[in-house]
Amino acid sequence: MTQSLPLAIVAGAGPGLGNTLLSRFKDRGYQVVGLNRSLPSKTDFDIRVVDLTDEQATNAVIASLIKEYGAPKVVIHNTAQLVIKPLAETTAGDFEACWRSMALSAFVLAKSLMQPMVDNGGGTFIVSGATASLRGSAKFSAFSSAKFALRGLTQSLAREFQPQGVHVVHSILDGIIDTDNSRSLHSMDPDKMMKPEDIAAVYFGLCEQPRSTWTHECDLRPFDGSF
Template sequence: MTIKKPLAIVAGAGTGLGQSLCASVEQDGYQVVGLGRTAPSNPIGQFHALDLADMNAAPTKLTSIINDYGPPKIVIHNTAELVIAPLADTTLDDFSRTWTSMVQSAFILAQTTLPQMEKAGGGTFIVSGATASLRGGAKFAAFASAKFALRGLTQSLAREYQLRGIHVCHVILDGIIDTAKSRDQHSLDPSKMMRPEDIAQAYLQLVHQPQSTWTHELDLRPASEGF
């Protein structure tokens, strides 16, 4: 008899951190389903191209995935929409896009998966944050305001669902993640950047935390990063 692997959903499973998260949970024995607007080359596990902020398509696709694989034990929200511009140059479309892609997508993901996780006995729901989750910098009005809101949403979910057996955690990524794209954009020594596979291992440690010592918020940064 074939035993089904527990399901892990990675929302925002693109090249870089998203695929490293998929790799880590797959190696830990989970059936991985990645979601995102653009499929990476050679995706790990199953991948579904999806706009996670779509109020009609996203819940339907998530429900279909749960029907196929069972309720998820791990859900990771890792979507991002980076807008860096002076306020005068930030359009309403720019502003709205950051909110829908990060906050609205997290709301849809949580509302669709958390009740199913609760019925199945619990699990872990992790949200990727950033330095802008705590501090709004100049030219980051759109991005920081959405990241602040995402942190607040995650706090509310944690307080609502922790007594129902679901570990909700917000992870602040305080640094530049080492990817091919970021190496092109930033003249940084790679040793001063965050390795995606190391971040993924930290997420996996959260999954394995016993209920007596749950972390709600974790901040990660390179040893060279000031804070």
């Protein structure tokens, strides 16, 4: 073990929110490591390439990280795969890909990390949800079903592991996150989009909550968002 700094792992560490989360925790004194399906073309962070739906590969990467840094104090599951199609155009492959990207990956990640976190005195496990975690809109059958499953999984993890010291949070991101990609896809005022740095600030605050007032679920949206 080479570091005395607490470890924060961000799964889904691509441009936008993932990188912003890594930056926030690094600036606050954490050793940070990102997990991603591919290596970003430009990054200033330690990114480990892994398919989180592959349990054997994930276990190997996590074991290596724990050997190097110790068990993490913070884990953020931020992976997603968006499919917006009418039901008639949604394939079984689309449906399964969404479920694997979100629900299965969170299950595999939690299974590899929860017990080491418990053994290390606890920590915080945050899962990024979405509007679709609560409402199945038209043309979102694949995405919403996966987000609903992810929310249920997170509730189950909280009830099993919070009594053992791991703070489990499901964060509903009810809006469009302001990234270069989202600006190219949506013709809306950037001031009405969710700022990655502001989401990261809330996530960091969740990790600092005292045990007597843990939040399990929070919903974040722009000031003028409808709900």
